[in-house]
Amino acid sequence: MGKPRCLVIGSQFSGTFCARELKTKFYVTVVDAKEYFEYTPGVLRAFVKPAHLDSLTFTLQPVLERKMGVKYIWGEVKELNGEKKFATIKPIFINHLEEIGFDYCIICSGCNFGPFKPMGESLWFPTVHEDGRAVSDWKHIDERFIEGRRRHVLEEYHKLSDLNTKKSTVLVVGAGFIGVEWATELEHYFPDLKLTIIDFLPRCLGPLPDSAAQYCSEYMTACGIKEFYNCKYDPKSSDFWKTIELPNGADETYVCIGVKASNYFMPKCTLSDKGPGGGGWIHFNKHLQVTKKPSEGGGVWADGTIFAVGDCNYGCIGEPPNWEMPPVPKISYPGEEQAYHACLNVMKLAANQKNLVATWWPWGAGMFSTSLGPHDACFVMGANHNKNSGYMVNWWVPAALQKEIIETSKVNECKDGWIGILIWHFVHHTPINLWGRGPWFV
Ligand SMILES: Cc1cc2nc3c(=O)[nH]c(=O)nc-3n(C[C@H](O)[C@H](O)[C@H](O)COP(=O)(O)OP(=O)(O)OC[C@H]3O[C@@H](n4cnc5c(N)ncnc54)[C@H](O)[C@@H]3O)c2cc1C
Secondary structure, three states: OOOOEEEEOOHHHHHHHHHHOOOOEEEEEEEEEEEEOOHHHHHHHHHHOOHHHHHHHEEHHHHEEEEOOEEEEEEEEEEEEEOOOEEEEEEOOOOOOEEHHHHHEEEEOOOEOOOOOOOEEEEHHHHHHHEEEEHOOOOOOOOOOOOHHHHHHEEEEEEEHHHHHHHOEEEEEEHHHHHHHHHHHHHHHOOOEEEEEOOOOOOOOOOOOOHHHHHHHHHHHHOOOOEOOOOOOOOHHHHHHOOOOOOOOEEEEEOOOOEEOOOOOOOHHEEEOOOOOHHOOEOOOOOOEEOOOOOOEEEEOOOEEEEEEEEHHHHOOOOOOOOOOOOOOOOHHHHHHHHHHHHHHHHHHHHOOHHHHHOOOOOOHHOOEEOOOOEEHHHHOOOOOOOOOOOOEEEEEHHHHHHHHHHHHHHHHHHHOHHHHHHHHHHHHOOOOOEEEEEEEE
16 A cells, blocks of 8 residues: 655745655655745845855755655645645646645645735745735745745845945834844944834833843944834824934835734635734644634534644634643744644554644743844743743854854755754654653653
């Protein structure tokens, strides 16, 4: 008898993880709407130093097909049929839709980051969906191709260079880790820009501990970035611009807040009505199986053979204050941990075992490394869903080096390189949990 077929949708952190994990026991097919992997946490640097893009990206086909030995389809999933177990895909060079069947499916399709744009477009995530490209601000560029992404990065870089030459004012909206990283990258590489950062909250770095917020604030003050907190972004109000000492507005604004769901291919009955960016997140249970939304009964969808992990899912199970699992941050560590749990469950289902693994709030979801330009950073550990929890355990040059090592080794691991695999394998493949909310033994 042949091996069972597993379809993986998306090929970044959680998608490449699933492919590596399942390749020996399943016929794995990975489908991604773009032709390349891009290390999202490092992409801010690429816009201010375009040569950096090469170290963050690689084309998927040679890695997935030749190194890992799985099948790769370059195309966008347009619909997932849970009942008949097939996905409808629009391959890149074909104008009609194709269907591909599967026994199991793991959705690793991530999310978008521009809450004010109709389809959540932002610099940080390539515009790859057909509907997103139709309303894109950079329609002239096709970011499904690595060359398109490269051109976009260069275009933004030249725009920033011109702004720098003119000593322009730039407003960064949102002082979470993305906003702080972006403002400090701009300051380092374009020192003539006049930078301002604002946030609705009383200080930067949102839920992270005070020590880290203070460290970042001191860095920004020292390099002349103006900070305004308890301040709502209201570009139509002249009072808003006066309050942030930019009475004539800003020459350029970068919005660095929020996430927006992009699960367009999923049936509505599985998508949340609520949640960040107006909802649209995939409901799931503690085994990471896709479920119907509570108003549709909340039961398992597609016989429990379809899983949703990482940024694409609702992120929490249950309701406050009695969470079954409180909201998990949309960062890469929990995405991979969930990918691991989903893979274990796919293997158990394929072996007719009933004792599925229950996922948990992983300790690694409390690790945040925030860079402050290329030579400074701060690293927080032990944060959980409680506000201001965690400890700043590393900072300054050592933390900047740590961030670089993480970047290089993670890209290598995703590329199926043995050094990266050696470094990261036991982070998720550990039979014993020494701390965190998981069971002692998996
Ligand atoms: C600027 C920035 C900085 C960040 N910094 C950090 C950090 O320092 N540390 C950290 O841990 N996290 C960080 N994050 C978050 C991290 O990048 C995400 O949590 C992570 O990328 C999620 O991984 P994923 O595999 O779930 O999805 P993604 O990385 O979003 O990948 C989804 C993939 O699915 C594909 N796809 C989507 N829809 C379809 C479709 N319909 N058909 C086919 N393919 C599809 C996409 O092309 C993409 O390749 C940062 C995010 C941003 C934006």
